[in-house]
Amino acid sequence: MTDKRYGANFIHRQSFIELDARERATALIDAGTSRELLGPFERVESPWLAMQGVTPQEDDGCVVMKGKIAGQAAVVIALEGAFQGGSMGEVSGEKMTAALDLAYADSKKGTPTSAVILLETGGVRLQEANLGLAVIAELLGSILLLRKYAPVICLSAGMVGCFGGMSLAAGLASYVVMTREARLGLNGPEVIEQENGIDEFDSSDHALVWAIDGGEQRFATGLIDALVEDDTPQVVEAIRRFVGEGVPTVHRSSQVTLYRSRIGALDTSRQWDPKELRTLWTAKSATEGKQ
Amino acid sequence: MAQQMLGRVTRSWTTRRDEKRRRMQLVQPWMKGPVLPTARVIEALGTLIVSGDSIVLEGDNQKQADFLSRSLVKVDPGKLHDLHLIISSISRPEHLTLFELRIAKKIDFSYAGPQSLRVSQLLEDGKLEIGAIHTYVELYARLLVDLIPNVVLVCAEQADAEGNLYTGPNTEDTPVIVEAAAFHDAIVIVQVNQIVDKLPRVDIPASWVDVVVEADSPFAIEPLFTRDPRHIDELQILIAMMVIRGIYERHQVHSLNHGIGFDTAAIELLLPTFGESLGLRGKICEHWTLNPHPTMIPAIETGWVKSIHCFGSEVGMDKYVAARPDIFFLGRDGSLRSNRVLCQLAGQYAVDGFTGSTLQMDADANSSTVTTGRLAGFGGAPNMGHDPHGRRHSSHAWLDLITENKPIVRGRKLVVQTVETFQKGDVPAFVETLDAVQVGKHAGMPIAPVMIYGDDVSHVVTEEGIAYLYKAEGQEERRRALAAVAGVSPVGRKAVASETEALRKKGVVAYPEDIGVRRLDAKRSLLAARSMEDLVAWSGGLYNPPARFRSW
Numbered sequence: 157m158t159d160k161r162y163g164a165n166f167i168h169r170q171s172f173i174e175l176d177a178r179e180r181a182t183a184l185i186d187a188g189t190s191r192e193l194l195g196p197f198e199r200v201e202s203p204w205l206a207m208q209g210v211t212p213q214e215d216d217g218c219v220v221m222k223g224k225i226a227g228q229a230a231v232v233i234a235l236e237g238a239f240q241g242g243s244m245g246e247v248s249g250e251k252m253t254a255a256l257d258l259a260y261a262d263s264k265k266g267t268p269t270s271a272v273i274l275l276e277t278g279g280v281r282l283q284e285a286n287l288g289l290a291v292i293a294e295l296l297g298s299i300l301l302l303r304k305y306a307p308v309i310c311l312s313a314g315m316v317g318c319f320g321g322m323s324l325a326a327g328l329a330s331y332v333v334m335t336r337e338a339r340l341g342l343n344g345p346e347v348i349e350q351e352n353g354i355d356e357f358d359s360s361d362h363a364l365v366w367a368i369d370g371g372e373q374r375f376a377t378g379l380i381d382a383l384v385e386d387d388t389p390q391v392v393e394a395i396r397r398f399v400g401e402g403v404p405t406v407h408r409s410s411q412v413t414l415y416r417s418r419i420g421a422l423d424t425s426r427q428w429d430p431k432e433l434r435t436l437w438t439a440k441s442a443t444e445g446k447q
Numbered sequence: 448m449a450q451q452m453l454g455r456v457t458r459s460w461t462t463r464r465d466e467k468r469r470r471m472q473l474v475q476p477w478m479k480g481p482v483l484p485t486a487r488v489i490e491a492l493g494t495l496i497v498s499g500d501s502i503v504l505e506g507d508n509q510k511q512a513d514f515l516s517r518s519l520v521k522v523d524p525g526k527l528h529d530l531h532l533i534i535s536s537i538s539r540p541e542h543l544t545l546f547e548l549r550i551a552k553k554i555d556f557s558y559a560g561p562q563s564l565r566v567s568q569l570l571e572d573g574k575l576e577i578g579a580i581h582t583y584v585e586l587y588a589r590l591l592v593d594l595i596p597n598v599v600l601v602c603a604e605q606a607d608a609e610g611n612l613y614t615g616p617n618t619e620d621t622p623v624i625v626e627a628a629a630f631h632d633a634i635v636i637v638q639v640n641q642i643v644d645k646l647p648r649v650d651i652p653a654s655w656v657d658v659v660v661e662a663d664s665p666f667a668i669e670p671l672f673t674r675d676p677r678h679i680d681e682l683q684i685l686i687a688m689m690v691i692r693g694i695y696e697r698h699q700v701h702s703l704n705h706g707i708g709f710d711t712a713a714i715e716l717l718l719p720t721f722g723e724s725l726g727l728r729g730k731i732c733e734h735w736t737l738n739p740h741p742t743m744i745p746a747i748e749t750g751w752v753k754s755i756h757c758f759g760s761e762v763g764m765d766k767y768v769a770a771r772p773d774i775f776f777l778g779r780d781g782s783l784r785s786n787r788v789l790c791q792l793a794g795q796y797a798v799d800g801f802t803g804s805t806l807q808m809d810a811d812a813n814s815s816t817v818t819t820g821r822l823a824g825f826g827g828a829p830n831m832g833h834d835p836h837g838r839r840h841s842s843h844a845w846l847d848l849i850t851e852n853k854p855i856v857r858g859r860k861l862v863v864q865t866v867e868t869f870q871k872g873d874v875p876a877f878v879e880t881l882d883a884v885q886v887g888k889h890a891g892m893p894i895a896p897v898m899i900y901g902d903d904v905s906h907v908v909t910e911e912g913i914a915y916l917y918k919a920e921g922q923e924e925r926r927r928a929l930a931a932v933a934g935v936s937p938v939g940r941k942a943v944a945s946e947t948e949a950l951r952k953k954g955v956v957a958y959p960e961d962i963g964v965r966r967l968d969a970k971r972s973l974l975a976a977r978s979m980e981d982l983v984a985w986s987g988g989l990y991n992p993p994a995r996f997r998s999w
Contacts, residue, residue: 166984167976167984171977314998315677336999362998363994366997
């Protein structure tokens, strides 16, 4: 046995990755409290995809579910990675922004409403280019407003991962939760390879990609708050915990000095091994930075 | 007087032996026993091989004598040219560089998967002449008949100072290549990963080996038999459910071979769940001839599998295989001994059935994986996917396919083809004419390169249902049965509802509901493993997937 993680329990786990966006959102909300907002039967779909030969979807790949988590008001916004790679279009982006704004309004009125954003996305939907970019800017603003009143929790479970503009959303979140199968990064591996060549980054080298972008590495270097197994009860437990913790004293994205000094202290003239960064940037040192 | 009439020739009977001795003497000064220093390899190849020779280069389905092939392209083409290359799998770019440099001229091969496009181009440019495209066993059989080599270049994991070889779990094709050479005065040159004092076991004895050279890096090997369960979709699961119920259960298929693909991976992963719920453990799928597919792990761990004989090994499976000696064929050292030729033979003569997927099928169930512009060859599928008429022993499944009531009848091997009615996009899998016909004409092949001939196919399974082709009476009914499961493809659109209804009543066609399979049950949750992580877990951590299959 090379790893004690593997056993009968692992085989019989309820995989969270196997769930689609709607099932994921439902799984996170307290049983019997969920209702979907602007669901597929409202038939609000992207007007831009059909004219480019792409079949649109009637929820535009974004599921908004209102309900309670651990007894507290919450909204879950889940991107469907199977539809256009979870990309952000005009409609899906507006759905997400509006949901965050409603949560902000409720929170301000005295009902703190946490937001859980399920990120399986490569970022902007290329077919909707500027509209996608604009909407991401809007929703980042909405996250900044809401996070003062209630926690914004980002979860990336896999297998798409979270890249591009939406990695900024994860960056602004109060808490980020990942599985070891998930990946988080600004530029996706394929993009880096395409722009800077295979010597810079070989996107087919899974070991390399996960060593840098994978959940384990992101957790070990203190860039996220929890690493969970691909197991629905474990994912649910982590989200409930962060909803309970409420707004953090200091958000990660406010710790500008800490992260600047980390990057500044790095000798970029040599190639670092991702494992070395784990000792250099421990999860612990990030917590200390919050003091 | 009698002697005159018989025309007895006066000649030397030792030309091959003399020539081998001559060449070996030229390299003798560089060698220590059978061991050649790594740095001398290019010179030695240029000396031991002579223009016009027939050579075998070990390029198997999986392992590659890549140090020797990379060295051979560095030999001066002015000195060495016009070789006849015999290779089972054209896998590496340098295999074809030999033709661009004109070191080699003619090729006899089985499979050209990754290099198939370049083969077509070189053929068109007149730089490559094809003897024939074979199946694996045919090519190896011809090494003993009319393709007898002068020099063979093979690979092994380890050698000792005397030249005994340990091939490791991926024995694959090495024994037959060396056999054909060593006993007919050809020169046997072996690249090894390592020269050691004591071998774990001897796979090839030193007296069959002439030259051993330590390679600059371990031989290349590809994980060709690994399928990530994450990519198995619900159509494939539905097809797998139908195969289990409508074919394996119905005919009591005890021994079998599976091709490689997501359809068959789905079947393997449904045995411990769907198969178990039908109470089929111990009744079907006990004895296998196939590589250690990682997707077999759950079925092995749940007691479905009694034995597996392998063509080759699979990257990452060595530790797991070594820990299951009751199931696999292992050496005294504890590691797998595979053998492609013997496993192919077993897959032809000893199993009840073969199941494999295909990409294109015509109205007569002829199928092919040939795509326009590529000469991919055959590999081993046609050997598995046919009914060997030389079989004489019977089994329940073999007898169950008898349809005639005559004093003399023969049983039949099950040849099951799974195919989704449409490939990716809107390309129909069922077509009027196989692409292979055009490709064959274009490449000047004497006959169209058909992977599995329709008359060998006993069952076709699509997401629509099963066509029990062996039961069909006459060509017309056979075509109607196939059309009934061919969906809205050009072939399927010829189906007439009333005829299909009659065929279902007669049992020549079955839709899922006819065999107790509920379409809505075809969910990924039915797979015993849904990810590579699950397979690792089932193996108790013994399976170590190659990096490209890891997503953690």
